[in-house]
Amino acid sequence: MSLKTISRDTFRNWLGDGEELAVLDIRDPAVVGYASPLFATNLPAERLTKELGHFVPRKVVRTVLADGGEGAAARLADELAVSGWPNVFALDGGIPAWTANNDGAPLPTFDTPGVDFTVAVQQEKNTPVISAGELKTLRDAGEDVVVIDTRTVAEFAHEHVPDAVSVPGAELLLRFKDVVPSDKTKVIVSCAGLPRAILGAQTLIDAKVPNQVSYLHDGTKAWTAAGLRLETGKTRIYGEASQTALDFARRYIETLSRDDRFPEIDVTTARKWAADPERTTYLLDVRTPEEFERSHLDGTLSSEGGQLLGVAYRTIAVRGARVVLIDDLLGARARTVAHWLQRRGYEIAILLVDFQAGKLSEVA
Structure with missing residues (x-):
């Protein structure tokens, strides 16, 4: 087994240790279907090196790649190590090995199935x-x-x-x-x-x-x-x-949201969190894609709120990360998403922005 490959037992332990962890199913979306057996983020192998930073903002986060058992994950883990990603590992045997020979016991998953x-x-x-x-x-x-x-x-x-x-x-x-x-x-x-x-x-x-x-x-x-x-x-x-x-x-x-309790932060705080070397923070704009295209804060991702409600794992690849939900000053979308995501164990903060002002501060 390569040094960049981990066993099923190691992976099972990582899923339960409470530390930050990213899990990526790198198979073709047509094979994965609606959701990976792990309910992990699907990022196909051919897009991995280009887009990994969008899904795993900090290169030091433990990241597990699961393939179809053909060895692509191990090769990519070796390539990523050379390019500055020291903690990317391949799951030995990929998805087939993970789902096989389990004696009927339920398998742990990366996220709660929607x-x-x-x-x-x-x-x-x-x-x-x-x-x-x-x-x-x-x-x-x-x-x-x-x-x-x-x-x-x-x-x-x-x-x-x-x-x-x-x-x-x-x-x-x-x-x-x-x-x-x-x-x-x-x-x-x-x-x-x-x-x-x-x-x-x-x-x-x-x-x-x-x-x-x-x-x-x-x-x-x-x-x-x-x-x-x-x-x-x-x-x-x-x-x-x-x-x-x-x-x-x-x-x-x-x-x-009367009984919800989410901190409201400002742009400066969001910038500080995003640059924190010890903790992963996602800056997710939950408005419509069209609104995001017209105006948005630099360094944020368009993540349509309705999708986050049911399939958060498609965007939030790092378990244990902070999630900042960005919306307009009314905040109806952010508060709706927060209302449900916090019940799934996510740490949520809200950032409301006057997108009509025309003077948007950058978020690094």
Whole structure:
């Protein structure tokens, strides 16, 4: 075994020791699918050397590469050692060895699977649910009902429940009043399966919006399983939030976050944390990708808040890192994301920025 390769037992110990640790599944995304068995960050081998610094900001952090068993991880670990990454290691045998010969015992994972977390939320909160058949019955009866799809706009455009409107999860409170102007409208929250739909519905319920809210069980999968057709294209997409929507969001985000306790930091503190040689800090801008493109703080990553809600492991590769959520002065997106991420064990701080001011300080 190479000095840059670790055994399954060593890796298992690292997963449980509480120290900072990054785990990267370097297989092709088509092979990995929705999530790695480790629920680790998927960064394909061909992108690893170029993009590693985005996912692992400090080169000294222990980093484990898991491949398909063909030896690519060990070769890359050797290359990265030469280029200044001393603590990158390959998992012996890769994913196949990790998942094999386990005698039926549950394997530890790098992050909490999104489905497991959200099902636990649903069971704790008793989040109301509706089936595809029940939704169709409501529509056929002419009920006042709106379906909100909480996935990314790209996922929505690929396919969605007919007449649904695209509002990614972190945007729900910010855009709600423009999408659902009447308090009498029944609101059904959907995604492709469970995680983002449950969290989206429970976000609205925790914020105590006046509408009746439920989630569509198994989302688009259930719709097609019921023999119903999906719709494609950007048919109904959220727009710029009106003043009415902003006022609504300001009122209801206060209700959602009433019992949450997150430090609010300034740009200077964020800069200091990012430069800390002893601790990893992620500076994640949770606004929409379009807003980030128009204006953002230097040294930050665009990390759409709705994705962080359900699949944080796709961005946050270092376990034990601090996470700074960056938003506009209203902070509806950051507070929504923080409300759920802290329940998954992340250390969260919030940085609110006046992106309209035109004088953005750099964050190194």
